[in-house]
Amino acid sequence: MNNIQYVAPQSIDEAVAAMAAANGTGRVLAGGTDLLIQMRAGVVSPGIIVDVKKIVEMTTIDETSGGYRIGAAVSGAVIGEHARLKKAWPGVVEAINLIGSKQIQGRASAGGNLCNASPAADSVPALVAAGAIVTVQGPKGRRDVPVEKIHAGPGRTTLQPGEIVVSFTLPARPAGSSDAYLRLIPRTEMDIAVVGCGVSLTIQNGTCTAARVGLGAVAPTVLLVEDAAKALAGSRLDDKALEAAAAACRAACKPINDKRGTIAYRTKIAGVLLKRAAGIAAERAGRK
Amino acid sequence: MAKLHISTTINGEPIEFLCDPPQTMLEVLRDQLGLTGSKEGCGSGDCGACSITVDGRLVCSCLMLAAEAEGHRLETIEGMARGDQLHPLQKKFVELAALQCGICTPGFLVASKALLDRNPNPTETEVRYWLAGNLCRCTGYDKIIRAVMEVAADMRETAR
Ligand SMILES: Cc1cc2nc3c(=O)[nH]c(=O)nc-3n(C[C@H](O)[C@H](O)[C@H](O)COP(=O)(O)OP(=O)(O)OC[C@H]3O[C@@H](n4cnc5c(N)ncnc54)[C@H](O)[C@@H]3O)c2cc1C
Numbered sequence: 001m002n003n004i005q006y007v008a009p010q011s012i013d014e015a016v017a018a019m020a021a022a023n024g025t026g027r028v029l030a031g032g033t034d035l036l037i038q039m040r041a042g043v044v045s046p047g048i049i050v051d052v053k054k055i056v057e058m059t060t061i062d063e064t065s066g067g068y069r070i071g072a073a074v075s076g077a078v079i080g081e082h083a084r085l086k087k088a089w090p091g092v093v094e095a096i097n098l099i100g101s102k103q104i105q106g107r108a109s110a111g112g113n114l115c116n117a118s119p120a121a122d123s124v125p126a127l128v129a130a131g132a133i134v135t136v137q138g139p140k141g142r143r144d145v146p147v148e149k150i151h152a153g154p155g156r157t158t159l160q161p162g163e164i165v166v167s168f169t170l171p172a173r174p175a176g177s178s179d180a181y182l183r184l185i186p187r188t189e190m191d192i193a194v195v196g197c198g199v200s201l202t203i204q205n206g207t208c209t210a211a212r213v214g215l216g217a218v219a220p221t222v223l224l225v226e227d228a229a230k231a232l233a234g235s236r237l238d239d240k241a242l243e244a245a246a247a248a249c250r251a252a253c254k255p256i257n258d259k260r261g262t263i264a265y266r267t268k269i270a271g272v273l274l275k276r277a278a279g280i281a282a283e284r285a286g287r288k
Numbered sequence: 289m290a291k292l293h294i295s296t297t298i299n300g301e302p303i304e305f306l307c308d309p310p311q312t313m314l315e316v317l318r319d320q321l322g323l324t325g326s327k328e329g330c331g332s333g334d335c336g337a338c339s340i341t342v343d344g345r346l347v348c349s350c351l352m353l354a355a356e357a358e359g360h361r362l363e364t365i366e367g368m369a370r371g372d373q374l375h376p377l378q379k380k381f382v383e384l385a386a387l388q389c390g391i392c393t394p395g396f397l398v399a400s401k402a403l404l405d406r407n408p409n410p411t412e413t414e415v416r417y418w419l420a421g422n423l424c425r426c427t428g429y430d431k432i433i434r435a436v437m438e439v440a441a442d443m444r445e446t447a448r
């Protein structure tokens with residue numbers, strides 16, 4: 001921990017420059033709820049800590065022609081208090097708000113949850129289901145990436161050296177759309193997902209016209225399950241369609257055995273959560 | 289390591305201190321500023337004994353760098369009583385024996401105050417979820433929950 005530096009730049013350009021100057025030893029600090037624990041454990045020892053919470057674009061939520069842009073460092077607590085965002089994307093907001101306690105919510109961000117790259121990160125399956133686009137800025141400029149392309153494996157991302165996640169963009173979508181996120185944990189609070197499932201869908205005249213499904217904690221990365229989405233889209237979300245989508249989720253699982261759950265249990269639960277999350281999303285979308 | 293010079297506000301008072309970049313807010317509060325009310329139970333965000341508010345937002349001071357305090361307003365347990373006048377939550381915790389060893393108590397009080405400042409009429413379920421990030425080894429929680437519920441009711445009564 002010797003010679004660590006701390007900077008809190010006001011702009012993304014300065015933050016990217018600070019990361020570049022650090023030659024791979026720079027670490028972005030958002031809420032610090034992963035980073036400070038890892039520093040304390042000696043797992044990471046940054047040369048320079050780049051606190052991004054003074055950068056307006058990374059700490060604000062904007063409405064963008066029907067969609068939303070959420071700064072990567074906005075805390076869960078602030079996201080949970082944004083009434084319009086919560087109404088438009090209840091699944092994304094509930095997933096972010098499941099992270100930790102109220103104290104953790106005061107700091108934890110969706111950007112940190114994504115970049116920490118835990119396969120069990122709660123916000124990620126919901127953001128994948130939502131079709132969130134991640135804006136990334138680095139030494140070579142800006143690029144937009146679908147959120148499901150960021151995870152590369154446990155603790156690893158596809159971000160290039162020095163790249164910073166700036167924000168998430170949630171697209172505009174038609175009336176009759178909604179989303180939901182469910183996770184299974186052995187307790188009711190403060191635990192890591194055994195399985196997490198996000199579903200986003202659009203329903204018109206009783207038929208599901210579009211769907212996306214994200215699954216967490218069942219593979220080395222959070223998964224976009226396209227086959228499950230295909231099973232839902234075009235159906236009336238009847239039992240047969242839901243079972244086909246659940247089967248697609250089970251087939252997508254490549255889980256591990258650990259103290260939280262066995263391979264068989266995780267696989268089974270993935271299907272169960274898909275059905276329940278799809279049901280909740282459908283209710284929210286206005287299917288009665 | 290170059291020290292950082294930080295200007296902040298703690299319990300309403302302007303405070304300046306020097307810190308090393310990796311030092312946590314909890315370390316500086318306790319070891320440098322003599323504000324030892326905030327406790328270190330775990331150092332990993334699990335127990336809530338180090339709870340403080342930053343610009344009114346409840347956080348774990350063990351998971352915040354001291355350098356991040358620059359320009360913000362912090363409240364710690366030391367700012368809760370007005371001189372000798374205990375805050376209603378403090379009084380009720382004593383009255384209902386909502387503490388035993390007391391190490392978790394500053395964190396529970398800071399967290400409970402943050403709840404009541406925001407929601408003067410919480411349900412028991414809301415109180416339990418709000419305080420899920422605070423661990424207590426001794427009381428079994430019920431007395432704490434009851435104290436918070438009673439204070440909320442009392443405060444609504446007085447506000448009427
Ligand atoms: C008690 C406790 C309970 C928790 N419970 C949960 C839970 O229920 N579910 C869950 O999913 N997680 C949980 N976590 C983990 C953690 O809180 C989340 O992953 C959180 O979202 C991390 O966000 P942060 O802003 O604190 O990230 P930080 O700690 O600031 O950063 C995490 C990592 O991402 C990098 N990073 C951060 N922001 C960016 C960016 N914009 N661009 C590039 N890199 C970046 C950092 O350098 C670091 O490596 C818990 C943690 C604690 C301590």
Ligand code: FES
Nearest residue numbers: 329330331336350
């Ligand atoms: S010491 Fe900070 S949460 Fe336990």
Ligand code: FES
Nearest residue numbers: 388390424425426
């Ligand atoms: S009173 Fe001892 S830990 Fe709570």
